[in-house]
Amino acid sequence: MLRFIVRRTLLAVVTLALISFMTFMLFFAVPADPARTVCGQRCTAEQLENVRESLGLNEPIMTQYGEFMAGIFVGRDLGEGEFATRCDAPCFGRSFLSNEDVSDMIARALPISASIAIGAWILQTVIAVGLGVIAARKRGTLIDRFSIGATLVGAALPIYFVGAMLLLIFRYTLEWLPQPSYISPIVNPLGWVGGMILPWLTIALIGFAFDARMTRSQMLETLDEDFIRTSRAKGLRDRVVYWRHALRASMTPIATSAGLGLGGLLSGAVVTETVFGLNGLGKMSVQAITGRNLPIVMATVLIAAFFIVVSTAVVDMLYAVIDPRVRLG
């Protein structure tokens, strides 16, 4: 198991290095000069050259990449000569537009995205698994049809519509909930939940559909297995047969889908953040891309990749926790 974890971690590191390299190269392949973004509309050829020099854009591309990566781990000096300032690790450079340290911007946006992601993920996984098991247990009945119908509706609605409707109903018409905002859970846990509940609901209502259907079909498959008949033959109550024996045996694909889903959510929920006016990673990355703000793009892509890679690795390790047959070697 330890060997497996080490091997899996190494693989994750290699993947991240490759992704960072490709993103960096991709950005330079675009026919747009980063120096022009920084310099602005009215920019003389001389100013442009100065900017280029101070950003290090005249260096060979591999050197630039090397300096960028080094900045992440040990920090680096940004700018030229007397204007150079220290950017501490993890340094992702400075925003081309505001000249703010990207790591500071990330530090502001990440808790918001993480709050949205974790809450929404828990909610959607609980709904999905619960509904999936109940639908499988009541196969062919109205309850089954209703829950499967609900997943269809959920999957078919766009996020901005659901978000706007929830906002309209709960925030403006019923006035049950405050305007969504980010309040630190350490300072005020209840305020945190109150400010996040609408984004959570929005994502969960749409996101549970896939996992619910998968849970149901996986459960139905498991329920046909011989060992389920055995668990009944022992005299186990139905509740235990479904929620323990059958669900446990159906866990592998559910954990895969839910685990990867969390990785995706953590890297930012662009539409949800926009609908509710929350400044998370998703919004930040979209703005950075349209503004060709290379340091922010690099940082958000790397963070997204990091979450995906980590969640994949965790899911792989979960397999071994779930299924003893995987615990070999």
Add this chain to the structure above:
Amino acid sequence: MSTGTYLEVEDLKVHFRTEDGIVKAVDGVSFGVERGKTLSIVGESGSGKSVTSLTMLGLHNTRTATVSGRLTIGDVDIVSAKPETVRRMRGKDMSMIFQDPLTALHPFYSIGRQISEAYRIHHKVGKDQAWKRAVEMLDRVGIPEPARRAKQYPHEFSGGMRQRAMIAMALVNDPNLIIADEPTTALDVTVQAQILDLLEDLQREFHSAIILITHDLGVVSQVADDVLVMYGGRAVEKGSVERVMRSPEHPYTWGLLNSVPSLKGDSNDELVPIPGNPPSLLNVPPGCAFNPRCAHAMLPGPCAIVRPELEVVPGDGGHSAACHLPVDERKAIRESDVRKVEV
């Protein structure tokens, strides 16, 4: 200890509603078993033997099945009892050993956990005590190093060991009735005999009634006291193992005996398979269900028109068969055409 009949089945019918019509999986079967005795139910796949056994545990598909008749275990009629009553009896009064122990054990739970769970359903004991009991049972069924093996998972067991574990689980609550559904079919021949011996030992020790479902007449002759031969959802012959094996009365039983390889017999004896396939239980042939495959059927005649009932063979108490052929004729055919299986 009572020696009366522990399980009593009377005119049991299990019919399933399907889209294509009513499947008469079991259509009027009666039998009984005493504690300490073994009844073997024999038949091809689709003869209704497995449905019969699942119904005894109340594990038939209750949504599509209609059950009628009487099925008494101890003092409880399973057919009319509440599902919760039957659930409480499952695993305690009657328990089941399944055919393939690899698929019948939960792949993600340790053997010890699965056995101790079975114990805790019916006994108010803590986890540690139940675990101890599980290890004891593993020891009892002949698994070496039971304390270590209890922590292992089914995939770490060999086929024979798995079936021993399955038996340990079925016996952990001292059931009075054990239903073994082809318990040796999935095992190596060498292991089969060990498992059968183990079952016999345990039966002597716990004085339980055993129903052994099989298609293997070799197994039947080895362990059964009584035999019930099923075909097309009905009993076609029943009696003590000596009578049914030595002087089988039904052409279907003859067919089964002729398709068993014999080690002692003349090696020139050919194995004669029964021609054709078992009938669809959706559409059982009129008259005797076996008539389309029967070499001796009186056709055209009663065999295709009148359904034969089980009738006691004259001068052979307790042995009965459902066949229209006259008794003398059956005797003549048996003596010339049917292979003997040693009992």
